[in-house]
Amino acid sequence: MLSCNSRPRQVLVINVGDELLDGLRENGHLLWLGEHLARRGLPITRSLVVRDDAAEIARAVGEAWGAYDLIVTTGGIGPTSDDHTREAVAGALGLSLTHVPAAEQALRDRFKMIGRKVAAADLSQCYVPAGADSLPNPRGTAPGVFLHRDGRALVMLPGPSLELRPMFEDEVVPRLRQVGCACQGEAYVQVRTFGIGAVPLEAIVRPLLAPGMALSFGTHTGVVDARISSAGGGATADQLCEVARRIRDAVGEDFVATGHACLATLVVEQLRSLEKTVALAESCTGGLLANAFTDVPGASKVFAGSAVCYANDAKVNLLGVPDCLIAQHGAVSAECAAAMATGAIEKFGSDYAIAVTGYAGPGGGTDADPVGTVYFGYASPTGVWSQRVALPGDRRQIKQRAVNTALDFMRRKLNKYRVEDLIHGA
Amino acid sequence: MLSCNSRPRQVLVINVGDELLDGLRENGHLLWLGEHLARRGLPITRSLVVRDDAAEIARAVGEAWGAYDLIVTTGGIGPTSDDHTREAVAGALGLSLTHVPAAEQALRDRFKMIGRKVAAADLSQCYVPAGADSLPNPRGTAPGVFLHRDGRALVMLPGPSLELRPMFEDEVVPRLRQVGCACQGEAYVQVRTFGIGAVPLEAIVRPLLAPGMALSFGTHTGVVDARISSAGGGATADQLCEVARRIRDAVGEDFVATGHACLATLVVEQLRSLEKTVALAESCTGGLLANAFTDVPGASKVFAGSAVCYANDAKVNLLGVPDCLIAQHGAVSAECAAAMATGAIEKFGSDYAIAVTGYAGPGGGTDADPVGTVYFGYASPTGVWSQRVALPGDRRQIKQRAVNTALDFMRRKLNKYRVEDLIHGA
Numbered sequence: 001m002l003s004c005n006s007r008p009r010q011v012l013v014i015n016v017g018d019e020l021l022d023g024l025r026e027n028g029h030l031l032w033l034g035e036h037l038a039r040r041g042l043p044i045t046r047s048l049v050v051r052d053d054a055a056e057i058a059r060a061v062g063e064a065w066g067a068y069d070l071i072v073t074t075g076g077i078g079p080t081s082d083d084h085t086r087e088a089v090a091g092a093l094g095l096s097l098t099h100v101p102a103a104e105q106a107l108r109d110r111f112k113m114i115g116r117k118v119a120a121a122d123l124s125q126c127y128v129p130a131g132a133d134s135l136p137n138p139r140g141t142a143p144g145v146f147l148h149r150d151g152r153a154l155v156m157l158p159g160p161s162l163e164l165r166p167m168f169e170d171e172v173v174p175r176l177r178q179v180g181c182a183c184q185g186e187a188y189v190q191v192r193t194f195g196i197g198a199v200p201l202e203a204i205v206r207p208l209l210a211p212g213m214a215l216s217f218g219t220h221t222g223v224v225d226a227r228i229s230s231a232g233g234g235a236t237a238d239q240l241c242e243v244a245r246r247i248r249d250a251v252g253e254d255f256v257a258t259g260h261a262c263l264a265t266l267v268v269e270q271l272r273s274l275e276k277t278v279a280l281a282e283s284c285t286g287g288l289l290a291n292a293f294t295d296v297p298g299a300s301k302v303f304a305g306s307a308v309c310y311a312n313d314a315k316v317n318l319l320g321v322p323d324c325l326i327a328q329h330g331a332v333s334a335e336c337a338a339a340m341a342t343g344a345i346e347k348f349g350s351d352y353a354i355a356v357t358g359y360a361g362p363g364g365g366t367d368a369d370p371v372g373t374v375y376f377g378y379a380s381p382t383g384v385w386s387q388r389v390a391l392p393g394d395r396r397q398i399k400q401r402a403v404n405t406a407l408d409f410m411r412r413k414l415n416k417y418r419v420e421d422l423i424h425g426a
Numbered sequence: 427m428l429s430c431n432s433r434p435r436q437v438l439v440i441n442v443g444d445e446l447l448d449g450l451r452e453n454g455h456l457l458w459l460g461e462h463l464a465r466r467g468l469p470i471t472r473s474l475v476v477r478d479d480a481a482e483i484a485r486a487v488g489e490a491w492g493a494y495d496l497i498v499t500t501g502g503i504g505p506t507s508d509d510h511t512r513e514a515v516a517g518a519l520g521l522s523l524t525h526v527p528a529a530e531q532a533l534r535d536r537f538k539m540i541g542r543k544v545a546a547a548d549l550s551q552c553y554v555p556a557g558a559d560s561l562p563n564p565r566g567t568a569p570g571v572f573l574h575r576d577g578r579a580l581v582m583l584p585g586p587s588l589e590l591r592p593m594f595e596d597e598v599v600p601r602l603r604q605v606g607c608a609c610q611g612e613a614y615v616q617v618r619t620f621g622i623g624a625v626p627l628e629a630i631v632r633p634l635l636a637p638g639m640a641l642s643f644g645t646h647t648g649v650v651d652a653r654i655s656s657a658g659g660g661a662t663a664d665q666l667c668e669v670a671r672r673i674r675d676a677v678g679e680d681f682v683a684t685g686h687a688c689l690a691t692l693v694v695e696q697l698r699s700l701e702k703t704v705a706l707a708e709s710c711t712g713g714l715l716a717n718a719f720t721d722v723p724g725a726s727k728v729f730a731g732s733a734v735c736y737a738n739d740a741k742v743n744l745l746g747v748p749d750c751l752i753a754q755h756g757a758v759s760a761e762c763a764a765a766m767a768t769g770a771i772e773k774f775g776s777d778y779a780i781a782v783t784g785y786a787g788p789g790g791g792t793d794a795d796p797v798g799t800v801y802f803g804y805a806s807p808t809g810v811w812s813q814r815v816a817l818p819g820d821r822r823q824i825k826q827r828a829v830n831t832a833l834d835f836m837r838r839k840l841n842k843y844r845v846e847d848l849i850h851g852a
Binding site: 020022027031033034035037050060123159162218220277286287293294305306311314318348349361362363394396399 | 445449451458464475588703730733775786801819
């Protein structure tokens with residue numbers, strides 16, 4: 001890792017699209033760009049969402065140009081009648097649009113390949129504000145735009161994620177580095193934890209920071225991330241990594257990973273390295289735990305499957321949980337969780353199994369086990385464990401927290417940590 | 427439904443929070459507020475995300491006040507040292523903060539109930555800019571703020587969703603109606619479809635609109651929504667509903683619902699009214715289809731469970747798919763999908779079953795069945811069907827599209843529609 005920006009940059013992201021303002025689509029671009037810009041030493045200063053309206057886009061860019069080191073727009077650069085970003089930006093900056101022959105050739109080649117006719121409107125995409133680069137888009141038709149002018153940069157990215165993300169990585173980051181706007185390496189280190197809250201984590205981390213380091217936290221249904229960055233270039237990359245190592249040591253068994261790997265990915269990797277397999281038995285998580293495993297590419301190497309048994313009959317018929325056990329202890333109990341885990345190992349023939357049963361709400365629950373009570377079972381070649389936790393939130397949050405807790409339970413067991421006193425922090 | 431705003435309102439949403447700009451948390455508030463403001467005739471004109479920084483918040487509010495009819499802020503009104511919204515807004519508007527005795531009493535009562543001591547910092551939450559209402563927050567400690575001044579409204583909402591949403595519905599909407607800012611009823615109708623793309627849907631819908639009606643589209647991995655609203659009060663609520671009925675008739679079997687109900691909720695409701703149950707057999711959706719069912723509160727009445735069988739052995743052992751069938755046709759085949767569905771009905775004892783097997787990528791696939799190929803099986807008391815579709819996107823998108831397609835498949839079968847020529851539009 002090399003040194004980073006010596007002064008903080010002012011960064012504005014402008015997302016264009018009616019659907020983002022009408023509650024029709026999540027602004028996933030902001031989440032993704034927020035992380036990827038911060039990693040290059042360009043944390044977003046402000047973000048703006050505007051409608052597919054040429055005057056609105058022009059007004060937003062006109063107001064911002066001169067006040068920001070970097071402006072990134074997303075959306076509105078396609079060929080349809082509600083794509084206005086290209087013209088509006090050029091107009092706001094007082095630049096004419098110039099034709100890029102190479103962009104037209106690439107567009108014609110791509111259309112030929114996919115058997116589509118080139119219409120006049122399509123060719124509007126082959127223009128850029130004078131002096132800008134046209135950025136190739138091998139996954140779609142709309143090329144991006146990179147403009148560097150008066151020491152400031154403006155980038156236009158296409159709306160579809162599958163086009164935006166590789167274009168940002170492959171075309172934009174190298175140019176931002178070239179003009180001295182982005183860091184050469186990574187601008188922060190992130191320490192991911194589970195089982196410790198943000199407040200106790202801050203109490204551990206804060207005293208370990210050197211002057212010139214900034215700290216921020218992210219919490220995701222039980223997972224707590226601490227990010228340490230160099231405020232104004234006051235710390236080197238090596239110093240950041242050294243602090244991350246010291247945090248890791250201080251956090252102990254609650255330390256999950258350095259970086260952005262999710263719990264499911266880490267468990268899958270650990271199982272792959274052990275050449276072991278896992279099966280699941282899910283009641284209240286209702287398939288969400290299986291989904292976390294199967295979101296990991298290549299999970300099929302270690303993931304046998306999941307018996308999602310909502311009905312009690314299904315617990316008996318698919319997992320072989322004894323009728324009388326459910327009658328005596330109830331389906332939401334430590335005993336049932338253990339029996340489900342044992343059943344999953346037997347039915348799937350796996351090395352390990354995790355079971356989850358609980359009350360996700362809004363209905364259900366008892367005085368002793370109210371909504372949010374979840375029992376976990378874990379079976380391995382050496383034994384069976386179960387554990388009870390109380391999780392906050394609504395139905396979906398309880399499901400997600402139960403998934404994270406189950407994955408963390410397995411992480412701890414695979415690491416041979418003690419799990420009896422697991423604490424839920426965030 | 428009563429009449430709505432006679433002129434379009436200018437609405438600005440300001441979300442406060444470093445975590446939204448650093449890629450640490452999705453801006454779920456914008457999605458939720460976008461829908462719920464639009465339903466009251468207040469589509470968002472522009473949205474802004476700013477950092478937890480008093481000067482930034484004050485600058486944003488100062489720039490905007492006077493230009494918007496309604497400003498909504500989220501976050502930054504709690505008791506901690508990085509909560510600045512209350513003071514920053516008052517400062518930007520040149521208003522002093524005044525103490526609200528009723529808010530302090532409510533806070534003291536709540537703290538007593540949860541056994542927490544009131545600290546000096548907590549009491550900062552009991553102040554509002556002069557002339558504003560303090561909005562009760564029975565689910566948290568930070569009261570909201572409603573300010574109406576010079577014909578304009580400014581609302582401050584707390585950051586946690588579980589507090590923000592009921593406060594908006596219970597405290598903010600009635601006040602916005604009282605001051606004539608929000609519609610008395612619903613401001614648009616939404617027609618939800620599946621199987622028809624946005625472009626052909628627009629060709630059907632556009633000619634049915636009366637003057638003064640505006641049209642927008644939302645697409646969500648196969649689901650395409652058309653929203654018809656009254657632009658500037660040019661159409662009455664009855665006229666909007668009449669148009670929705672005519673769209674429904676014109677769209678035919680691709681019509682899913684009027685409103686916001688998701689496919690899983692509709693299928694669960696349909697099964698409840700029929701008093702029938704369903705089970706699943708999932709390979710490539712990996713639990714995501716089960717999760718769609720179990721996200722619906724009360725799904726346990728109709729949802730027996732899902733056998734998520736990633737490994738071929740699991741398909742044989744849990745679902746009774748014959749070894750030789752997999753050997754002859756492959757696990758990704760119409761035959762295997764049909765056998766999985768039949769197996770699910772038998773093992774779970776359900777009335778219906780859906781099975782999904784395919785290649786979600788990035789690995790896998792064959793020349794004949796490349797990544798994105800998914801086979802669905804459907805078993806009912808009267809027979810077994812299977813179907814092949816080709817779905818675009820990356821691993822997660824293919825999983826989500828497969829889930830929506832499976833649910834739509836079941837919707838059509840329950841409605842006794844033909845399913846052979848299902849088209850994937852969006």
